[in-house]
Amino acid sequence: MTLKNPLDMHLHLRDESMLELVAPFSAKEFKAGVIMPNLITPLTETTALKAYKERILKACKNEDFIPLMTLFFKNYDEKFLEKAKDELFAIKLYPAGITTNSDNGISSFDIEKLKPTLNAMSELGLPLLVHGETNDFVMDREANFAKIYEKLAKNFPKLKIIMEHITTKVLCDLLKDYENLYATITLHHLIITLDDVVGGKMDPHLFCKPIAKRYEDKDTLCELAFSGYEKAMFGSDSAPHPLHTKECCGCAAGVFSAPVILPVLAELFEKHSNETNLQKFISDNACKIHNLKFEKDKIITLEKQEWQVPQKYGDVVPFMAGKTLNFKVAN
Amino acid sequence: MTLKNPLDMHLHLRDESMLELVAPFSAKEFKAGVIMPNLITPLTETTALKAYKERILKACKNEDFIPLMTLFFKNYDEKFLEKAKDELFAIKLYPAGITTNSDNGISSFDIEKLKPTLNAMSELGLPLLVHGETNDFVMDREANFAKIYEKLAKNFPKLKIIMEHITTKVLCDLLKDYENLYATITLHHLIITLDDVVGGKMDPHLFCKPIAKRYEDKDTLCELAFSGYEKAMFGSDSAPHPLHTKECCGCAAGVFSAPVILPVLAELFEKHSNETNLQKFISDNACKIHNLKFEKDKIITLEKQEWQVPQKYGDVVPFMAGKTLNFKVAN
Numbered sequence: 001m002t003l004k005n006p007l008d009m010h011l012h013l014r015d016e017s018m019l020e021l022v023a024p025f026s027a028k029e030f031k032a033g034v035i036m037p038n039l040i041t042p043l044t045e046t047t048a049l050k051a052y053k054e055r056i057l058k059a060c061k062n063e064d065f066i067p068l069m070t071l072f073f074k075n076y077d078e079k080f081l082e083k084a085k086d087e088l089f090a091i092k093l094y095p096a097g098i099t100t101n102s103d104n105g106i107s108s109f110d111i112e113k114l115k116p117t118l119n120a121m122s123e124l125g126l127p128l129l130v131h132g133e134t135n136d137f138v139m140d141r142e143a144n145f146a147k148i149y150e151k152l153a154k155n156f157p158k159l160k161i162i163m164e165h166i167t168t169k170v171l172c173d174l175l176k177d178y179e180n181l182y183a184t185i186t187l188h189h190l191i192i193t194l195d196d197v198v199g200g201k202m203d204p205h206l207f208c209k210p211i212a213k214r215y216e217d218k219d220t221l222c223e224l225a226f227s228g229y230e231k232a233m234f235g236s237d238s239a240p241h242p243l244h245t246k247e248c249c250g251c252a253a254g255v256f257s258a259p260v261i262l263p264v265l266a267e268l269f270e271k272h273s274n275e276t277n278l279q280k281f282i283s284d285n286a287c288k289i290h291n292l293k294f295e296k297d298k299i300i301t302l303e304k305q306e307w308q309v310p311q312k313y314g315d316v317v318p319f320m321a322g323k324t325l326n327f328k329v330a331n
Numbered sequence: 332m333t334l335k336n337p338l339d340m341h342l343h344l345r346d347e348s349m350l351e352l353v354a355p356f357s358a359k360e361f362k363a364g365v366i367m368p369n370l371i372t373p374l375t376e377t378t379a380l381k382a383y384k385e386r387i388l389k390a391c392k393n394e395d396f397i398p399l400m401t402l403f404f405k406n407y408d409e410k411f412l413e414k415a416k417d418e419l420f421a422i423k424l425y426p427a428g429i430t431t432n433s434d435n436g437i438s439s440f441d442i443e444k445l446k447p448t449l450n451a452m453s454e455l456g457l458p459l460l461v462h463g464e465t466n467d468f469v470m471d472r473e474a475n476f477a478k479i480y481e482k483l484a485k486n487f488p489k490l491k492i493i494m495e496h497i498t499t500k501v502l503c504d505l506l507k508d509y510e511n512l513y514a515t516i517t518l519h520h521l522i523i524t525l526d527d528v529v530g531g532k533m534d535p536h537l538f539c540k541p542i543a544k545r546y547e548d549k550d551t552l553c554e555l556a557f558s559g560y561e562k563a564m565f566g567s568d569s570a571p572h573p574l575h576t577k578e579c580c581g582c583a584a585g586v587f588s589a590p591v592i593l594p595v596l597a598e599l600f601e602k603h604s605n606e607t608n609l610q611k612f613i614s615d616n617a618c619k620i621h622n623l624k625f626e627k628d629k630i631i632t633l634e635k636q637e638w639q640v641p642q643k644y645g646d647v648v649p650f651m652a653g654k655t656l657n658f659k660v661a662n
Contacts, residue, residue, distance in 0.1 A: 137545055138530040139470065198529060198542055199469040202582040207533040214468055248578050249648070251533040317580070 001266050001275055001302040001327070005031035005294055006282045008261070010129075010164055010184045010235025012036045012254070013056055013067075020059045021314045022240050025258040027060035029329050031283070031298040034068045034129070034235065037092055038101040042072035046084045053087075064298050070129060073106060075113070078120040089290075090127040090162070098133050098141075099209045099253060100239070105131075109148050111155050118156045127160040127290065128152070132171070133210055139194070142210045143170040153178040160289070165189065165237045167210045169220040175231050182289055184235030185221050185281075187264055188255045188319055193218050204251040205317050208239070226269065228277030233286040236261055242315040257319040260309055263327040264320065266302045270327075301330040332597050332606055332633040332658070336362035336625055337613045339592070341460075341495055341515045341566025343367045343585070344387055344398075351390045352645045353571050356589035358391035360660050362614070362629040365399045365460070365566065368423055369432040373403035377415045384418075395629050401460060404437065406444070409451040420621075421458040421493070429464050429472075430540045430584060431570070436462075440479050442486050449487045458491040458621065459483070463502070464541055470525070473541045474501040484509035491620070496520065496568045498541045500551040506562050513620055515566030516556050516612075518595055519586045519650055524549050535582040536648050539570070557600065559608030564617040567592055573646040588650040591640055594658040595651065597633045601658075632661040 011033040013023050026033050035056065037043035043052060049069050056067045068089035076084075076091075094105035106114075121128060130152075132145035149171070152161055163171055163183045175183050192212045197203055206212065224232040238261070239254030246252060257264075262282075269278035286292060305328040309320045342364040344354050357364050366387065368374035374383060380400050387398045399420035407415075407422075425436035437445075452459060461483075463476035480502070483492055494502055494514045506514050523543045528534055537543065555563040569592070570585030577583060588595075593613075600609035617623060636659040640651045 137524070138526050139545075193468070195469050198538060201584070202533070202535055202538040203580060204533055204535070204582070205580055207529060211529055214470075247580055249534060249536055251535070253532070 001270070003262065003279060003282055003300045003302070005287070005298050006262060006300055007031060007234065007286045007292070008033040008236050008238070009162075009233045009286050010034055010036065010186070010237045011258075012038075012237070012239040013059070014240060015039055015052070015055065018240055018242075019055060021316065022238070022256070022258055023056060023059035024061060024063070026238070027063035027065035029262050029300055030065060031294060032066035032068055032292070034089060035070060037070045037072040038094065038099070040101055042101060042104050043070070044072050044074055046087050049084075049087055064296065066294075072104065073117075073128070074104070075117050076120070077116070081117075081120050081124055081126065085124050085126065088126060090129050091121060092129040092131070092164075094131045095133060095135070098131055098135070102131070109151065111151060115155075118152075118159055122156055122158040125160075127162055129162045129164050132163050132166075138211055139213065142166070142168045142213075146170050146174050149174060149181060150178070153181050156180070165210060165235060166221065167213050168217045172220040172224055175224075182231045182233065183224075184233050184237075185225055186235060186237045186255075187257045187261055188212070189218065190222055190225055190268060191218075191264075204246045205319070205321065206255060207246075207251055207253055208237070208255045209253040222272065225281050226273035226277060228273070228280035228285070230280070230285050230288065232281065233289065234265070234282045240316045243312070243317060244315075246317065255319050256313075256316050259313060259318045260320050260325065262300060262302060262329055263325045266327040267325065302327045303330045332601070332609075334593065334610060334613055334631045334633070336618070336629050337593060337631055338362060338565065338617045338623070339364040339567050339569070340493075340564045340617050341365055341367065341517070341568045342589075343369075343568070343570040344390070345571060346370055346383070346386065349571055349573075350386060352647065353569070353587070353589055354387060354390035355392060355394070357569070358394035358396035360593050360631055361396060362625060363397035363399050363623070365420055366401060368401045368403040369425065369430070371432055373432060373435050374401070375403050375405055377418050380415075380418055395627065397625075403435065404448075404459070405435070406448050407451070408447070409454075412448075412451050412455055412457065416455050416457065419457060421460050422452060423460040423462070423495075425462045426464060426466070429462055429466070433462070440482065442482060446486075449483075449490055453487055453489040456491075458493055460493045460495050462496075463494050469542055470544065473497070473499045473544075477501050477505050480505060480512060481509070484512050487511070496541060496566060497552065498544050499548045503551040503555055506555075513562045513564065514555075515564050515568075516552050517566060517568045517586075518588045518592055519543070520549065521553055521556055521599060522549075522595075535577045536650070536652065537586060538577075538582055538584055539568070539586045540584040553603065556612050557604035557608060559604070559611035559616070561611070561616050561619065563612065564620065565596070565613050571647045574643070574648060575646075577648065586650050587644075587647050590644060590649045591651045591656065593631060593633060593660055594656045597658040598656065633658045634661045
């Protein structure tokens with residue numbers, strides 16, 4: 001199986017030693033990745049953004065990998081955005097306090113207040129990436145955010161709005177109702193439900209935000225991905241946390257999937273779909289939606305070869321730790 | 332505040348060193364407790380039952396505490412039950428594999444197969460305690476068990492059926508539909524929802540079975556308890572697990588509430604109800620339902636006094652660890 005220019009449209013690389021540990025996994029197997037800006041100090045300045053990009057490129061060690069950089073959403077003025085545009089792939093909006101390092105996020109979705117920035121983004125063709133959850137009951141948070149997505153989609157018809165890491169049938173349906181709504185889907189949400197998190201024993205390594213939902217939600221996500229649906233893009237939301245912050249009281253949210261993405265997707269699509277639809281999901285859809293073009297193509301070959309996922313990489317437990325996978329990325 | 336003969340109608344005391352650690356908490360503050368039979372080797376023989384009772388009494392160190400013993404449900408013949416009756420308070424039914432040490436539970440609710448045992452229990456006045464969960468999606472397991480409760484209630488009208496540790500509005504409502512259905516309610520399900528387990532950070536110490544549900548479910552449980560509703564009895568389901576089986580990948584299910592039950596209930600009922608209804612919930616309802624009479628009354632006095640719940644008792648993290656409580660059981 002060969003894939004052309006795999007793209008990870010939602011990726012957490014963190015910083016410092018964690019960056020050095022995790023970046024090579026994505027850099028080796030993906031052509032580009034959309035890098036999340038929720039560092040401990042969220043990225044809101046172009047100087048910080050450029051410096052972070054440099055650190056990422058260094059950690060990627062000469063691999064053919066393009067970090068597509070994003071800023072943390074706040075009210076930016078048009079002049080700032082015009083200047084920053086060339087450094088920027090998109091802007092990521094977090095509701096306040098909704099996930100890791102999001103305390104400085106948005107606490108009101110008052111359209112009038114958001115208008116200057118979102119109109120400027122529409123004009124400049126800068127996509128808005130959204131972590132779409134309210135502060136409601138954990139199983140309702142994403143579905144209850146649908147009305148905010150609708151408000152944004154209606155009020156900013158020229159704005160490209162990406163509903164990030166969708167997990168519910170409600171948002172899968174909404175995607176088809178508004179031309180300017182798009183979505184990313186993670187690997188783990190194609191595989192797990194809440195049953196895997198707390199249905200048997202509790203598994204901190206499958207605890208993430210948004211939390212995995214019901215079987216019918218997972219099935220609808222799979223339908224979108226496996227059919228190669230044009231508005232659905234792969235975005236891993238791979239989010240490493242050291243072991244001591246996972247297996248403890250007050251465990252951090254995030255699944256570290258980077259080391260296993262392509263082999264697991266290959267297996268899933270071989271079983272439930274085909275290579276053509278995987279190519280759409282992993283690259284072609286995103287290229288069309290975002291007009292991405294690359295000077296040089298990166299071709300990744302997956303071979304049928306069993307291997308066992310390590311229990312840990314450094315101090316981080318990966319998704320599928322200890323499991324045997326049937327596909328391997330060829331060197 | 333004084334309470335007469337507090338009863339814990341659902342209690343896990345485990346065995347060996349764990350029994351010695353946890354039994355004194357219940358023995359000191361309760362007049363009696365219904366002891367769960369799901370030891371590593373489930374209790375299905377009267378000799379094992381008597382021996383376990385002796386170990387419990389020894390661990391209770393001369394406190395005025397009566398262990399009300401239960402057997403693990405299987406098809407028992409009538410002669411066995413007649414003989415065992417005097418040693419027995421009730422029989423506890425677990426669906427197979429549904430919680431800690433329940434692998435030998437019931438895998439089919441075929442009324443014809445259950446009839447001999449359940450008819451004998453009806454005749455002998457032995458209550459049936461039920462862990463009511465199916466193998467469905469974790470948030471639906473209890474509600475989906477309602478149809479089995481209905482089947483049991485209809486087919487065995489003389490059998491006293493206790494729906495243990497109920498967590499959903501569905502079962503709260505069902506309780507009112509069938510004369511022979513009763514319920515126990517835990518302390519933690521009056522306080523937490525799924526949001527406390529996986530809504531913010533993940534908390535293994537609030538992970539239990541049945542899992543905590545939605546706000547409307549919790550509110551309905553509180554209505555039953557706080558109104559002193561006659562068919563609702565307190566049963567803590569206090570279930571200790573050593574720290575290394577909680578804060579790990581594959582964490583065990585159970586909340587260890589024994590050390591804090593009466594102070595926390597006193598605070599809840601002072602705020603939302605009154606002492607009379609607490610007396611009903613903690614003792615009087617159970618005494619009426621089960622015709623319990625005691626030769627000597629045990630009076631527990633609760634004083635207004637702040638104290639901080641320890642982070643650990645031995646190797647077990649208690650419910651409300653580190654929190655400051657306003658009531659304290661007087662010595």
